[in-house]
């Protein structure tokens with residue numbers, strides 16, 4: 068099994084590190100700031116796992132290793148540029164973030180043939196500052212969906228489909244599944260990412276703008292906005308060959324809002340803490356993709372403007 072190299076000491080990166088530690092997967096973390104790297108993880112059953120010391124700088128990685136980049140899209144370009152000189156042997160690179168645009172950045176910098184995987188996760192993690200330094204808390208059990216951007220054949224999502232991708236990528240997926248299970252292979256990962264995009268495009272800006280928990284976006288006062296976002300999303304996705312049905316998109320959004328009802332979305336939390344939001348990679352991505360095809364998306368455009376106008 069290859070070693071797992073984790074960029075950054077953020078919430079999700081530290082969760083993957085702690086779970087790797089627990090499950091005996093060899094790993095290293097490369098935070099931007101060693102002082103804010105979590106030293107310990109708290110699991111939901113009250114147990115804790117101490118993390119090994121992080122590495123101060125990148126190293127050249129062998130092809131059999133895996134570099135996972137669980138950062139915000141707006142942080143990705145700088146991180147990839149920093150790692151580029153260390154990727155000469157073409158280890159598998161895994162992008163994991165909310166929103167879209169990471170693939171375009173990675174293709175630009177790594178080239179179209181680079182062994183790349185895209186992932187989205189529903190695990191929850193929170194980085195907290197304590198009297199003994201930073202810790203990470205596992206806040207929600209979830210799953211990770213992963214796939215290669217170039218594989219898009221209509222075959223069943225199964226181990227048989229997984230065998231159609233390069234052994235290097237299959238081995239990277241197995242490593243990640245051992246580190247933080249379950250990791251589910253998707254032979255149409257772009258559809259899975261757009262599905263997640265549709266959920267984030269509705270829940271995140273509405274919760275941030277109205278200062279509400281996820282469950283409240285289901286209220287009738289937000290119906291018109293929800294439906295407009297879902298309709299615009301579906302038109303844009305369709306223009307790129309992704310087949311969605313606006314009613315099902317809306318139903319899925321409501322079901323995620325219910326399932327995560329007590330949560331404050333990540334965008335709500337970013338706004339509350341005065342951090343940059345991921346609006347450009349979410350509704351902003353829908354607007355950019357729509358503009359390229361000449362599709363009007365007034366609701367998404369307005370949401371981008373309104374979230375950007377929020378006082379940080």
Ligand SMILES: NC(=O)C1=CN([C@@H]2O[C@H](COP(=O)(O)OP(=O)(O)OC[C@H]3O[C@@H](n4cnc5c(N)ncnc54)[C@H](OP(=O)(O)O)[C@@H]3O)[C@@H](O)[C@H]2O)C=CC1
Pocket residue numbers: 074075076077078079080097098099100103137138139140142145146147149163164165166188189190191192193194333345
């Ligand atoms: N947290 C969660 O529960 C979930 C998060 N996600 C998504 O996953 C992605 C990551 O989220 P999350 O972990 O919460 O975010 P965090 O902000 O906690 O993590 C990102 C980390 O990356 C670090 N970083 C940025 N640039 C570099 C760099 N060049 N080199 C090294 N480290 C760098 C940041 O450092 P610094 O602190 O110095 O800025 C930060 O610690 C986001 O897209 C998020 O939406 C998805 C599902 C759940």
Ligand SMILES: CC(C)(CO)C(=O)C(=O)O
Pocket residue numbers: 165266267270271281323327330331332333334
């Ligand atoms: C699914 C949802 C909306 C859960 O809060 C999320 O991904 C986020 O907050 O970014």
